[in-house]
Amino acid sequence: MILPALTLTLRLAVVVSALLLVIGLPLAYWLAFSRWRWKFLCEAIVSLPIVLPPTVLGFYVLVAIGPLSPFGRWYQALTGHGLAFTFEGLVVGSVLYSLPFAVQPMAASFAALDRKLLDASALLGASRWRTFWRIVLPLGLPGVLTGIVLSFAHTLGEFGVVLMIGGNIPGATQTVSILIYDQVQALDYVTANRTALLLLSFCFVLLAILYGLRRRSAWGLWDWK
Amino acid sequence: MILPALTLTLRLAVVVSALLLVIGLPLAYWLAFSRWRWKFLCEAIVSLPIVLPPTVLGFYVLVAIGPLSPFGRWYQALTGHGLAFTFEGLVVGSVLYSLPFAVQPMAASFAALDRKLLDASALLGASRWRTFWRIVLPLGLPGVLTGIVLSFAHTLGEFGVVLMIGGNIPGATQTVSILIYDQVQALDYVTANRTALLLLSFCFVLLAILYGLRRRSAWGLWDWK
Amino acid sequence: LTVAAAADLNYALKELAAQYQKKTGTAVTLSFGSSGNLFSQIQNGAPYDLFFSADEDYPKRLAAAGLVEGGLPRTYAVGHLVLWVRNGVSVGRSHQVVDILLQPSIKRIAIANPQTAPYGRAAMSALEHLGLKDKLASKLVFGENVSQAAQFAQSGNAQAGLIPLSLALAPSMKDAGSYWELPADSYPELRQGVVIISASKHKKAAQAFLDYVTSAEGSAVLRQYGFRVPDGR
Amino acid sequence: MGIVGLEMNSLPEAGRDGLRVEVRKTVSSGPESSFALDVHFLAPAGFTILFGASGAGKTTLLDCIAGLQVPGQGEIAIGGTTLFNAASGVNVLPNRRAVGYLMQSLALFPHMTVRQNVEYGLDALNGDERKAHSREIMESFNILPLAERRPAETSGGERQRIALARALVTRPRVLLLDEPLTALDAITKARIVDDLRAWNRKHQIPVLYVTHQREEVFALGENVIVMDAGRVVAQGSPHDALGRPTSESVAQLAGFENIFACTIAARHPDQGTMTCRVAGCELELEVPLTRLDESRPLRIGIRAGDILVASSVPQGLSARNVLPGAITSLQQHDAKVIAKVDCGAEFEVHITPGARRSLQLEPGAKVWLVIKTYSCQVLQ
């Protein structure tokens, strides 16, 4: 019971973090460098998902992807099944809910970069794309890493959205956090403690390795300061 | 019903954000500048609260501050009442749960500062304390702001911890997010939608003002780039 | 007076509290939650006076731990389990619960989590009794509690749900679909217990409110919101 | 040795045409402090020195050419290619301008090694070619031993050479160098100046070179543009622009140690001279004739090195100005003796230690200053 939940959770967290990287980096780049006058409204909107209680957000997402909404009908027609109670549904909900945690630290660290370095890159003939990969991303890495760690950990722990959209189907949409929740609800504290300890140690090891690597600068990206 | 919940929520969010500023700034400073070799373990630990499902974390906190624990008994003996199901209890739980969201962006932006500026400050006779206030904090403001916005918004939206520790008592520990949750649970969608919309618009206005001010650099702190 | 109550009592208790306040002037603060959460909280010193559970188990456990006034919990209501189907989902002609559940148009069936929610357990044993457990096992989705199961069905993501009658009568559900009661012998009786918390400072008032709820007047309200009132009283 | 690595046949041939610049721009920070740039010049292939006091607008000008700042009005073009035109709205992005720019702040990439910095502009080449080219230029600039370090692990002068190598190794159509050699010692500087001249001979592109130092002007300059307060105040060969300055600011920059406010006392059109009276004293100087109005005050600049000192009245000399005076102070700086001589007005005179010894000059000694007419520059 714990093993499928653990693999599912990990898969979810990895997929969500990866997607947030893909969505979050350009969004953060835009938030950091755009000169559009109404940008600040977008900045405010990006923070909004976390203002709603997760189950409530999950409920709205559930309605939005359900057969009563145009999107839900379109998706159903396209794939033959609904988005709710599937892994994809979980991903959609989690990405939405963790977006602020990923985008905000990234945008903050991009905005703090020395513009002169971006100028220098352009003057050496680099496109925006190349400048992003070679200058913005490596120098903004502390913020990007923070964003990814926060959204990864948050996806591991969050269960409100996941429960609402996923329907707690063991092996399919039951994550470890739902499992622990269930065990606590069932007053089965011994098992719950064990599961929680497992999740905590696992994450601790993961994060310790990550931060340890960063410290030892095994990436060669960190030690220029 | 909504008004007491709203004031309570705001009070909670403000107190929690303020406390996180007080706890988070020194912690972030330490994480950014300490040279202790085991620091990376602390970095990992700081991220752990969000790995647990909020209700489960709330449950553990409840047990830890409840009359069954030594701490709970001590606190009860000291103050005459328990910590659980009080505003102070909510604050403790929320601070714990939002800590990573506050500390991590702050630490990332502190770590990205140019050390030469800190050296220059010291050479002009400034103590660490003064250097922190005059150099580290203003230059790390984007990260600090991100941390505060994330933890403020997260405190508004989170209900798992709060529900567990506070117990959904209208007027005392029922926050807006619990209220919305309650309304959705009661399948009273019309009221729930209204309350959610209210919370969202309120936060949107708040954040838009914040980001707008920052953009207009009314603080005079932002436009040196 | 602070009353902790299971979520399925939401509408019924609100009405009862309003009537009671009109009658006696005593204000009743209602705090809804899942019975499990409320149980944990009471164990850890929550300042509730009364606890209306959705089953008899949690009150019994509290009683065993010596946290309640008087020996055993009182049963104030018995729940019904119904099959709720959204409008627009084809239910066939037979109108037998078993036949409806086997309709091909029903791809997902929402129930509350049987591990934690009494109505979830009841739903599982009903399915087993009707001989559908294995056939439908892959179609089940689990809500955290009965409300969430109702939401799954109400939002159309699940085509059917096994939920308490009390929720099926809620305004937003009543208009959106129709329900069929499950045979009463297909699941164990859903007796809901109530206890007065021993740490309460308002035990008299709590007793008075409890008496009101179990009075004929209170029982009528409970019946109106989809509960049966227990036999033998 | 020169920088042979820069002949990259694989890259398109750089344009051989001049740089045309016409820029008007106002930068301001608040209502009371603003700076206006208004320049217009043509820089042919080869070195053009931008010379001007601190704050004259040199960096602002280069930023506009590179596309980092947008001028309010004007046009910038290399040969036939328009980089910027305010009227037609053309504004080529910096990464498409093919401009090599060594910024005053260097802007080295802190997270890359020296080699990676230098190779950053070479991604069009394949790995081996890139290695070879960067290696060659790093060798030439004496930074090869640092190749695998990061900029923070190098010294100030080393950083300047890294930035210079990074800007040169690409094949720009225009090169902008903002005070590239300030942090270098004389020897290293001389070697790099040689390399730059060789590079320029090979590439024949316009190079705008900002410096404050006269030696660099004369060592590199074919063409000098003197800027003051956002405007071009002189342009021409180093000798023309700095040797015969016509405005006081250029004169000061060019090192006229003696500048006197004068009025015209008499004109001698037959001799091509006029007599000027130094304000505040009885002194008169014969200077070259100009068309200036009698009534207008003018300024005369005389280089300290152009003044001769004699310990007795000089006889049979062609020089028209022979001014008796007394030495007030003597200071030896390096191989140069700076004498202050009071002839009514105070003159600064530079002589050699040998001359000092042979003339036995001491403070208080009576001397005669000999100044050729053509050593006196009339400044407007």
Place this chain on the structure above:
Amino acid sequence: MGIVGLEMNSLPEAGRDGLRVEVRKTVSSGPESSFALDVHFLAPAGFTILFGASGAGKTTLLDCIAGLQVPGQGEIAIGGTTLFNAASGVNVLPNRRAVGYLMQSLALFPHMTVRQNVEYGLDALNGDERKAHSREIMESFNILPLAERRPAETSGGERQRIALARALVTRPRVLLLDEPLTALDAITKARIVDDLRAWNRKHQIPVLYVTHQREEVFALGENVIVMDAGRVVAQGSPHDALGRPTSESVAQLAGFENIFACTIAARHPDQGTMTCRVAGCELELEVPLTRLDESRPLRIGIRAGDILVASSVPQGLSARNVLPGAITSLQQHDAKVIAKVDCGAEFEVHITPGARRSLQLEPGAKVWLVIKTYSCQVLQ
């Protein structure tokens, strides 16, 4: 004019004692590239110039004195106060060292205005005093008009002056200036050098001043320390350290344009000279006598400006070295003509344009070089 604002009677009196430095430190980035600093000197109150090639270790040394880098071994003390001692583990924090340091990278605070930057070190004073002091020094350095701007809105030279003002306005016990005037034009530089000298007269604290420029050495220096590859290779007055260099690196830094490898051919103890043969040709030079071993090769340095040129065989001169040769090239730089003369070995000779004209020197012309014995420096 000076910097009157710096007499702050409200602050404690700065120490009048010298700076004693003894530092050994190795910095490395990877196993194959490391740099070792090993210096030992005493700097009295007043200017001490640190002179040395790029990468000689000047900045590393200043960082150690300021406490930004920690030496591996040694001791640093001002007067009686020990700032660092490896043996006893003393290491005073930078903010308690009372060291004023103008870093090579300036490190201006980007989020503060110029005024706030300058006033940063003055928080011990009350508002009015602080305003007055910062105003005075900003006026003196000509940056008062920029007071309300941020560093990003100023020019490179202006930034340098802001950083200098920021370092001077506090009342340090030691002042470290790392190439403070590189980005300034000659006039501004001269004015600030004057201010610095006035400041130094008033404060009498040790000032370590890093520069690459000979003029600054002679303008400011009472005491020069020449560094090379992490070591002190010469120390003394500017004239002693640079004028009579005893190592080749100092000679190059000091501008010996002619350096020849020689062997000793004969010694003439009675005349105090010896005859040296320039390697690779038949040329012989009379140079001052040294105790050097015959067999060891030595180097002779001769300044280009110390060599006389004659267009016919000179008669009746005390100079011992008269070398016939032919002019191979003539180049005019500014007011100086650089002639290359082939006398077997090639000599660089600097003459004045006037001399060139009167002697009618042209490439190919036959000339005689006259070199005094004492113009030949023997380098080890």
